[in-house]
Amino acid sequence: MKTVIKTIILPAMFIVAMTTQVSAQTKRSNAKAKTVTTTTTKRTNAVAKKTSNKRISSTKVTYKKPTKKVTSVRSLPKKTVVKYKDQNYYYTNNRYYTQSRGRYIVIAPKVGFRINVLPTNYRSVRFNNRSYYNANGIFYIQINNQYEVVDPEVGTIVYKLPDDYEKVTIDGQTYYEYANILYEKVQIDGIRAYEVVGIIDME
Template structure:
């Protein structure tokens, strides 16, 4: 009888100890998950939500300097959605009041040849050609401006990038592409983390 009671008491103590430990482990794991997923970057880093409303973006400089010139030698006409734009010296222009104004390229612009200073960027088995913050893919013997995929990494930004703030987090923006500064093998780089939807 004493052996039966000892076995029963020990079994009951073991079950109570195990049951008391189980909620503590569950609680610990829950806290760990919360720490990992609760971050201000989730708005931008969420792969399913790479489009960021322009209303959530605050530019560090409220106005941007508009660059315009009287003429653009050796320009090529780029037709897009029924509009004429111009391309020369690795820049795109629109015409207004007799002047040519530098613009960020629009998705869908096409050129026949890439500038000599392009860099090949491979991501998710796709080749991009990056030139001063503009991403191209090869398309029907031409090169078309596209939006890069989230996670694409480049090692330099164009000179006229802008700093922006989203949910108290600073990013870099050029042509509505958002970048975050990262380290890749000890080298500073910039990872594409989102696209700004202009509203």
């Protein structure tokens, strides 16, 4: 009888015990895999949600100040004239102006506007393997031997906004706007920065 127990029953019990242990480990591994997958999915959805709202209707944007402060001067020293879509832009002191009623008014050049030489105070900005040049809140990319004004991608970071940026609210949350680009204040390694969160569609 002892021989039967040793040769048949004990090996059978050992096999059952090993099967149970392997099954339990498999369940634990599957549970871990499911947890990781869920976390990854949530992160992906959060990013997708953020980037899908790039264009924001101007009807949803409320400016803190009812009117924008307009900077104008009577004359421009050493100005350079740049023509774009039948409109003259006047460039001097790293700013663009348009002419109206005998005065020159500061203006942000529109998307598509091209220049041959970047403003002297530009900064290089890199995001998603794309190189931008940012000068006074305007983003440029290089195309051949020219620089074209473009909308930056959501997530692009800058460390300074132009002095004449404006505060706006969207759904009760405060953002910063310049040249129809919306920014949110963030901290990067303990330093204050501004992240592009959307572009205002003017209607």
